[in-house]
Amino acid sequence: MSLRYAVLGLLSEHPGSGYDLLKSFRNSLANVWPATQSQLYGELGRLTDAGLVTVTAEGARGRKEYDITGAGRTELQHWLVDVEPDGFRRNDLLLRVFFLGALTPKEAQAYLQERSEIMAERHSELSDLQQHWPYGDEENVAYFGKLVLEWGVRFTRMQQEWAQWAAKEIDAG
């Protein structure tokens, strides 16, 4: 159900086509809510039917520009304020940890060690992005995107440290 709000949220910043939205998903939202092209066009259709967005212009190559309606804005705010985030939790990295007993201690350790390295790498990528923020601050999504980025920086650090700790833990046992 969140995809719908992701689309409303993006359109609330500025109008755009499905194709434009797709790019936004790829370069910013992908990290918190990935969506495919197929899903996006479908959702735009449903949102139009529901009167939460409208087609404001039709351009070259069949391009349709969508904008959020008043009802759409109300719906978005409702979701932001009143709907409890469900804290999506599916995590196949952690799921594997439960079953590391099916491997040798050495293999289990290697798994955790590798996670640690990957997280270290991601951490430094995100830190770089943070220090060379290529977007302005005028747009809300960019401003709030920085808060999300900080989350990513902290998360990757936490995960790296945890994996390191866990690998040592197994070593000791």
Next chain:
Amino acid sequence: MSLRYAVLGLLSEHPGSGYDLLKSFRNSLANVWPATQSQLYGELGRLTDAGLVTVTAEGARGRKEYDITGAGRTELQHWLVDVEPDGFRRNDLLLRVFFLGALTPKEAQAYLQERSEIMAERHSELSDLQQHWPYGDEENVAYFGKLVLEWGVRFTRMQQEWAQWAAKEIDAG
């Protein structure tokens, strides 16, 4: 695709019925990979057809006891060692942050403040569990479950601190 491995993983520790597995999902795996009853019975059927598990006994009330096969064990290990975790990332808490610009600064702050409080609460629940670990250490899932729990403790702390920081950040802006 991970549900299949969650089931194999549990059965690799000890045989059990669909009903038993359901309980395991509820009280430990739910935090990393929730599954419904409906999904579970379906998956057990498919795993049986694929020869990765077998029915080892049929008890009262139509109970079927499942056990992992050699092929199942191989498949589980393959998944643990060779398949890259995809780091599932859908997160509707963070998705909302992107669109906090659709609210007043006060509302946005309240959202973050509330996240901070909820995380503080969860953090203390998990810390309690950690200090009064009610399971033994003999079983692998319990042993590795403790590593997962530590992850949860660190994650909730990180998230609490981040939400607090972000709320202040908005305050300043």
Next chain:
DNA sequence: GGTGCCATGTAATAAGTTACATGATTCG
């Protein structure tokens, strides 16, 4: 004129959720 990007749409499949349906056994 060809490559690359813009642009939309649909069909098939897989995975996940909710609800319904049924019945046996245990324990107090």
Next chain:
DNA sequence: CGAATCATGTAACTTATTACATGGCACC
């Protein structure tokens, strides 16, 4: 004997992924 729990199964629906299909426009 009634309530709680054990135990399985299926149907309908929603959400997400992958693949296919088509064509316009711009720029070199």
